[in-house]
Amino acid sequence: MMEKIQHSHVQVKGLKLHVAEIGSGSKAVVFLHGFPEIWYTWRHQMIAVAKAGYRAIAFDFRGYGLSEHPPQPEKESMFDLVSEIVGLLDALNIGKAFLVGKDFGAIPGYLTAAVHSERVAAVITLGIPFLLPGPSVVQSHLLPKGFYVTRWQEPGRAEADFGRFPVKSVIRNIYTLFSKSEVPIAPDDKEIMDLFDPSTPLPPWFSKEDLATYASLYENSGFRYALQVPYRSSKVETGLSDVKVTVPALLIMGEKDYVLKFPGMEDYIRSGAVKSYVPDLEIVYIPEGSHFVHEQIPEKVNQLIIEFLNKQYI
Incomplete structure (x- = not known):
């Protein structure tokens, strides 16, 4: 089915965004990736929701993968991705869509629903609840x-730190480190990349072909935008107060996701x-799930997503 995914570039807010799409249903599902992910992270989910009758769309956020960089990445924040999501819906003539966000992609997903x-x-x-930057x-x-x-x-x-290694090694290291249940923390005399043990195999659900695909996309984009959004802009205020997400929501959390060990999380x-921010929220825990639960256990995640989507029409 991967060969049935169609690729195009769509002009949004003055930038050409790379868009992957499969399915022709009247109801659109837009997938929002995290880091070190890209549109490809949603390959299993796109095919499953397309088979279930939905139009599946995944794109590379600005500055990621095959999408164009904005002229001044260091001035960008998470809130720029909200207007990007709405702009993409406009460009594709989609009035209303389901949003599926993983890792930092959850944040602009929720903000779009709020605003x-x-x-x-x-x-x-997946992996991140409602959080206000x-x-x-x-x-x-x-x-x-x-x-x-x-x-x-x-x-x-x-x-x-990243510049000491080929891009493929950086992606491999992050995927391997971040699929564990411990929060990645470097000692004072080391960097994050030094935490990686080269003898550690790739996770069993992540193939060499997957790694090559991710690496080629990050070789194209580099890490400049990714380090700004989300990391260096995460403390930028949105200017919003009393935020409520009133649409139905589902949070899928792997219980071995290191994010659960963030203070207070x-x-x-x-x-x-x-639920004080997202009143109509359903939470499902997957006991063996890691931070990459959608790639690790795609059948289970696909089932949860499709059941939730279908439920909105009962």
Whole structure:
């Protein structure tokens, strides 16, 4: 089925975005990738939802993969991706869509639903609950200073760390490290890439072909935009207050996802505090799921997504 996925470039907000698409249903599902992911991360889900009668669309965010970079990446924030999502819907003549976001892609997904609820039928996120960008989005000060987000927020540091290796090695290292249940934290005298043990095999669900595809896309785009959005812009205020996501929402969390070990994160989700922002939220836990649960256990994730989508029409 992969060969049936069609690729094009669509002009959105003055930038050409790379768009992958399969399925011809009247109901559109737009997939929003995280880092170090790209449109390809959704390959299993795109095919499954297309078979279930939906139009599946995944694109590379600006500055990622085969999409164009904005002229001044360092001035960008997560909120720029909200107008990008709405602009893409306009360009594709889609009035209303389901949004599925993974990792940082969850944040603009939720923000789009909050600010443009008339354009969003429902939201599904994996690995990240509703979070509002701003100084307290991730409480880095409660983690050691070698915490990967803190390290990558420091201008020049990740560039120097990543620059020691071929792009393929950087992607391999991040995928391998970040599929574990421990938060990646470097000791004072080491960088995040130094945490990788070269004898560690690729995760069993991640093939050499998958790695080659990711590497080719990041060789094209580099890491400049990815380090700005999400990492260096995550503390930028959105200017929004009293944010509510009123559309139906589903959060899929792998219980071995290291994100649950961020300060306060597990309690925020399990206590139901997240529902003060997203009242109509269903939460499903996958016991063996990692941060890449949609690639690790695609059949289960596909089933949850399709059941949730179908339920919106009962």
